[in-house]
Amino acid sequence: MYRYDQYDQQMVDTRVAEFRDQTRRRLEGKITEDQFKPLRLQNGLYLQLHAYMLRVAVPYGTLNSTQMHALADIADKYDRGYGHFTTRQNIQYNWIKLEEAPDLLADLAKVEMHAIQTSGNCIRNISSDQYAGAAADELVDPRPYAELLRQWSSFHPEFLHLPRKFKFCVIASDNDRAAMRLHDIGIQVVQNDAGEIGCAFYVGGGMGRTPMIAPLIREFVPLDQLITYSEACLRVYNRYGRRDNKYKARIKILVHELGKDEYARQVEEEFAHLLEQGIEPPLAELERIKPFFADPAFKTGLPDKADRSDDQFARWVDSNCMPHKAPGYVAVTISLKPVGGIPGDASSAQMHAMADLAKDYSFDECRVTHAQNIVLPHVEIGRLNELYAKLAEADLATANIDQIGDIIACPGLDYCSLANARSIPVAQKISQRFEANGKGELLGTLKLKISGCINACGHHHAGHIGILGVDKKGTENYQLLLGGSEAEDTSLAKITGPGFDEAGIVDAVEKAADVYLAQREDGERFLDTYRRIGMDPFKEALYA
Amino acid sequence: MPDNTLGTSPDDVQFRFRDDEVVDHAAVTVDSFLDQSNAAAVRIEPGDNARDLLPHLDRIKLVEVNFPSFMDGRGYSSARVLREAGYEGEIRAVGEVLIDQLAIMRRCGFDAFAPDNELDAADAEHAFSLWDNVYQKTTDGRAPIWQKRHG
Amino acid sequence: MKILTGNDLMTGLVTWWDGQGWSPYVDNAVDVGDEAEAILAREEAARRVNSGYAIEASLDENGKVRPAHIKDRVRALGPTVRPDLTLKPAEPEALNWVI
Numbered sequence: 001m002y003r004y005d006q007y008d009q010q011m012v013d014t015r016v017a018e019f020r021d022q023t024r025r026r027l028e029g030k031i032t033e034d035q036f037k038p039l040r041l042q043n044g045l046y047l048q049l050h051a052y053m054l055r056v057a058v059p060y061g062t063l064n065s066t067q068m069h070a071l072a073d074i075a076d077k078y079d080r081g082y083g084h085f086t087t088r089q090n091i092q093y094n095w096i097k098l099e100e101a102p103d104l105l106a107d108l109a110k111v112e113m114h115a116i117q118t119s120g121n122c123i124r125n126i127s128s129d130q131y132a133g134a135a136a137d138e139l140v141d142p143r144p145y146a147e148l149l150r151q152w153s154s155f156h157p158e159f160l161h162l163p164r165k166f167k168f169c170v171i172a173s174d175n176d177r178a179a180m181r182l183h184d185i186g187i188q189v190v191q192n193d194a195g196e197i198g199c200a201f202y203v204g205g206g207m208g209r210t211p212m213i214a215p216l217i218r219e220f221v222p223l224d225q226l227i228t229y230s231e232a233c234l235r236v237y238n239r240y241g242r243r244d245n246k247y248k249a250r251i252k253i254l255v256h257e258l259g260k261d262e263y264a265r266q267v268e269e270e271f272a273h274l275l276e277q278g279i280e281p282p283l284a285e286l287e288r289i290k291p292f293f294a295d296p297a298f299k300t301g302l303p304d305k306a307d308r309s310d311d312q313f314a315r316w317v318d319s320n321c322m323p324h325k326a327p328g329y330v331a332v333t334i335s336l337k338p339v340g341g342i343p344g345d346a347s348s349a350q351m352h353a354m355a356d357l358a359k360d361y362s363f364d365e366c367r368v369t370h371a372q373n374i375v376l377p378h379v380e381i382g383r384l385n386e387l388y389a390k391l392a393e394a395d396l397a398t399a400n401i402d403q404i405g406d407i408i409a410c411p412g413l414d415y416c417s418l419a420n421a422r423s424i425p426v427a428q429k430i431s432q433r434f435e436a437n438g439k440g441e442l443l444g445t446l447k448l449k450i451s452g453c454i455n456a457c458g459h460h461h462a463g464h465i466g467i468l469g470v471d472k473k474g475t476e477n478y479q480l481l482l483g484g485s486e487a488e489d490t491s492l493a494k495i496t497g498p499g500f501d502e503a504g505i506v507d508a509v510e511k512a513a514d515v516y517l518a519q520r521e522d523g524e525r526f527l528d529t530y531r532r533i534g535m536d537p538f539k540e541a542l543y544a
Numbered sequence: 545m546p547d548n549t550l551g552t553s554p555d556d557v558q559f560r561f562r563d564d565e566v567v568d569h570a571a572v573t574v575d576s577f578l579d580q581s582n583a584a585a586v587r588i589e590p591g592d593n594a595r596d597l598l599p600h601l602d603r604i605k606l607v608e609v610n611f612p613s614f615m616d617g618r619g620y621s622s623a624r625v626l627r628e629a630g631y632e633g634e635i636r637a638v639g640e641v642l643i644d645q646l647a648i649m650r651r652c653g654f655d656a657f658a659p660d661n662e663l664d665a666a667d668a669e670h671a672f673s674l675w676d677n678v679y680q681k682t683t684d685g686r687a688p689i690w691q692k693r694h695g
Numbered sequence: 696m697k698i699l700t701g702n703d704l705m706t707g708l709v710t711w712w713d714g715q716g717w718s719p720y721v722d723n724a725v726d727v728g729d730e731a732e733a734i735l736a737r738e739e740a741a742r743r744v745n746s747g748y749a750i751e752a753s754l755d756e757n758g759k760v761r762p763a764h765i766k767d768r769v770r771a772l773g774p775t776v777r778p779d780l781t782l783k784p785a786e787p788e789a790l791n792w793v794i
Contacts, residue, residue: 007677007689018674021667022644027705029742030664031643038615039644047746049770052707080780094774097706121615151679151689157648158624158682161617239621243590277628279681281690288693342776413766414774422769424776474764476794 001062001365002147002292004112011154012109015116019043020102027099042122042160044092044115045101049417054096055118056108060128060146060170061089061368065359068366070111072351078104083351085336085344087408087459088167089127089368090118094415122160123153123234126168129177130333130369133293134377136325140197142172142189144289145226148281152227159234163241164249166234167206178370179486181205181214182462184251185233190220198222203233203263204255207456211492212252215260217267225271228280232271236263295326296363296378302328303382313388315441316399321384328381332362334374334391335398335406339435340428343409344372353394361387370459370486371408371447373401404439404446404513405431408459412452412469413476419452421469421476426450429506434513443513446526449484462486464527465512466493467505478505482512482538483530494535496542511541551587551608552638556658559668560634561650567606567634587638594622601631609654611639620652627653627683646671651682696726698760699734700767701747709770710744717744719782721771724752724760761792768793 004012019039026036040046044055056071063071071091075083078100079093086092096104108114118125126146133141149168153159159166169180172189180186186202198220205214221229240258242248255263304327308314321330334354337343346354354374358366361383362376369375379387391397400406407430410416412423427450434440449463453470460466466481477499484493500508515538516526530538551571560566569585574596577586585606588594597604607626609619623635634656637649641659646668649657681688698721699712710717711724712734718724727734731749738744751763762768773781775790783789 005693007692010677011679011689014675021670025643025667027742030667033739033745035614035642035644047702047707049766050707050709050773051702095707095780099705121617154679155648155675156680157651158620159617160648161615161620161645163617235621238617243616243618273628277681277683281688282694284694285690413769414776417766419766422775428776476765 001064002059002143002289008151009109009112012112012114012116015043015114015155016102016105016109019105023098023102038120038161040098040101041120042117043101043105044118045096045098046119047417048094049413049415051094052096052098052101053092053094053415054101054104054115055086055090055092056113056115057118057125058089058091058113058368059150060126060132060143061130061370062132062143063358063366063368064364065355065366067111067113068351068355068358070107070113072348072355074104074107075348075351077107082345082347084342084411085346085368085372085374087370087372087410087457088125089130089370090125091368094411116154119165120160121162121164121166123156123162123166123168126150126153126170127178127183127370128169129171129173130367130375131177131322131331131377132172132367133295134322134324134329134331135173135175136323137175138173138325139191140172140189141293142170143293144286145172145187145189145199145223146170147289147292148226148286149230152230152281156234159238162234162238163243164246164251166237166251174488176486176488176490179459179462179490181490182207182211182459182486183214185230186214192220196222199226199229201229201233204252204260206250206252207459207461208250209247209454209456210250210252211456211461212256213490213492214252215255217255217260217264223286224280224283225275226280228274229267229271231279232267232274235270235274236266240266296365298326298329298378299380300327302380304328306381306384310385312399313385316388316397317384319399319403319441320401324378326378329378330381330384332376332379332384332387333369333401334376334396335400336373336396337400337406337431338395338398339405340432342424343407343427346374350394350396353390353396357387357390371402371406373406400440402445402447403441404434404443404448404465406447407431408447408449408463410451410458412450412458416452416457418455419469420454420471421452421478423450423452423458423467423469426467426469426478426502426505429502430509433506433510437510439510439513439517442517444525446513447485448509459486460484461492462490463493464525464530465509467509468495470499472499476502478502480505480508480512480542482535483527485527496535496539498543508542512538515541551585552636552658556638557636557656558659558662559646559657559672561655562634564634566656569606571606571608588619588622590616590618592622594625595629597626598629601626601629604631604633606634606636607631608636608638608658611637611641614640614642614645620648623649623653624682643667643671647675651678651680651684651686653683696752696754696760697728697731697749698724698752698762699727699731699747699749700724700762700770701735701738701744704742704745707745711771712738721760721762765793
């Protein structure tokens with residue numbers, strides 16, 4: 001994985017010093033909260049319901065064991081012994097003190113980590129495929145391109161006061177595991193007819209109150225123009241994105257109002273101008289970055305089968321292991337979704353355990369997924385049995401990846417000042433219901449996603465089943481949505497009808513699941529059946 | 545003073561990174577500027593298109609870029625657009641100009657600062673000199689990190 | 696009644712205006728009548744509170760202060776999904792008060 005050189009290290013160290021000084025001026029009253037707020041946000045520090053919350057960047061979701069240990073230590077030293085892995089592959093802490101935040105950031109910098117631009121109206125942490133470098137279906141490892149973009153977007157002087165936040169995603173396979181087209185800019189690394197590698201740009205996707213699937217703006221940007229083209233996309237947005245209405249300020253609205261062709265035309269004009277400016281790093285910089293992501297020393301001649309005599313283990317292998325490009329290996333997803341648990345939360349002890357397992361079983365690497373789980377990307381099949389036993393000891397052996405118990409949920413009203421309703425208790429009750437009725441495994445792949453407000457941090461628009469918490473005259477109410485997907489078959493879920501109370505929404509999910517079980521044809525996932533039979537049969541069951 | 549003039553006076557300029565004499569022309573709006581041939585100073589508001597000025601750069605001595613709110617970042621693009629087109633005169637940041645934006649304004653081509661509220665000189669000096677390195681290439685002449693890595 | 700809440704500038708923890716200063720306990724909150732804006736302006740300027748605001752509340756049958764909106768009741772207690780981290784870890788029934 002990428003390692004800082006003296007320059008990268010100096011940049012994060014300088015940032016810590018800058019924020020320490022800004023915090024001092026805030027505490028001394030030299031700057032107001034209005035002036036300080038965007039500064040602390042661009043260092044990941046929110047003021048949430050109960051305290052300050054700090055979001056730490058995990059660039060393209062990749063961590064080594066030293067970093068994961070450090071995250072655990074931070075949870076103990078500055079927080080209350082746990083952290084929450086997020087849908088943008090980051091981790092956040094819920095109980096941070098402003099006066100200690102600079103020290104926390106200094107501790108992060110010691111392990112080549114930071115919280116830079118994890119919030120605020122700027123280019124945020126860049127997300128990617130959690131199986132990068134492991135997936136059999138990838139063209140190349142997308143992370144060198146994400147790292148190049150990370151450096152370009154960090155402290156970019158022109159783009160720190162954008163109309164609104166801005167999220168990049170970079171993938172390099174046709175199977176989308178990172179919700180690429182639901183980002184402000186989604187990049188797919190592709191190969192053209194001449195066999196050259198370049199980037200397809202999808203611009204103007206997003207969830208929130210106006211969900212949109214990003215249209216293709218340019219089929220092929222050569223690698224030696226990647227930064228320049230990105231700069232052109234951002235400049236057009238910075239100049240013309242709406243600033244009169246916060247809810248219409250994302251780039252998706254600009255692209256939608258201009259039309260994708262007109263937006264693309266304006267970008268091309270700016271791009272032609274910027275090409276003259278010589279702002280692009282040389283390809284040598286990309287070549288410098290690439291070896292950091294070279295394959296680890298995979299062994300050959302490894303067994304390709306595990307001992308499946310233990311049923312529990314066999315179930316876990318079937319749901320939590322993903323084929324690997326190297327024979328004898330799999331990528332293992334550690335579920336942070338125990339039955340009745342808080343999706344995405346991990347205790348410091350669990351973080352230490354995952355760090356040790358990453359070191360011992362996965363070439364010192366782990367990944368955070370947008371579904372709020374952790375991946376050990378390179379595990380020998382022959383060692384899965386012992387890995388499983390160790391995961392079980394740390395309460396990390398839940399076998400439910402991409403099943404109904406593997407719920408994405410935002411923190412909701414239990415933690416978030418924007419939320420209208422609690423998300424976590426709904427997730428807990430649904431996972432308990434489907435454990436009790438035994439239907440979880442029967443349902444197969446069923447992605448359930450819960451947001452506690454319209455901002456959609458819980459990706460409810462992209463759930464096969466989505467749940468949106470709303471405020472109905474001071475009480476929590478939940479709308480049900482069906483038919484969304486964040487994958488390569490991206491679609492936006494539709495609301496079924498009137499909402500439900502907390503008990504009602506759990507029943508409603510079960511009814512929708514039962515419609516699928518009754519109507520499914522061979523090999524169909526819930527989503528496939530919904531797409532074939534449409535909303536009506538579900539509505540009949542829900543509102544009869 | 546006619547109604548269509550506005551802008552800061554040399555006395556309002558708190559920081560300046562130029563050796564030439566401070567420009568003392570009252571700036572006019574972009575619309576007024578385009579209507580008259582003799583103005584040498586112009587003020588760009590966030591919604592103005594800085595590129596409208598490009599045919600006239602040879603007669604402009606001062607561009608003021610106004611930040612009615614420090615959160616509105618369009619002025620950064622305006623300054624860069626002018627510098628990229630070769631404008632070498634003064635670009636003065638005016639309005640809600642704060643300590644923590646000084647360094648990035650410099651990077652985008654601002655070389656004079658006339659904040660609405662006077663800034664603490666020591667804090668400003670610290671802000672201007674804090675960053676030894678930069679990741680991006682702009683027109684400010686600083687070598688980005690990738691250039692230092694690869695020569 | 697109208698009560699004031701906000702977060703402590705240094706720690707970020709939830710606080711309630713008790714008439715003299717800021718308390719972590721909603722039960723100490725006092726009715727500020729039409730003084731809300733004046734108190735908040737003064738306290739924020741003195742950096743004794745951050746992002747303060749006024750809310751509606753009532754006294755329940757036991758004379759305890761009850762914020763009108765669920766969001767402020769969650770703030771008053773703590774995360775309902777982590778009773779151990781709330782202000783009343785030994786009283787699981789406190790969660791019912793929130794809802």
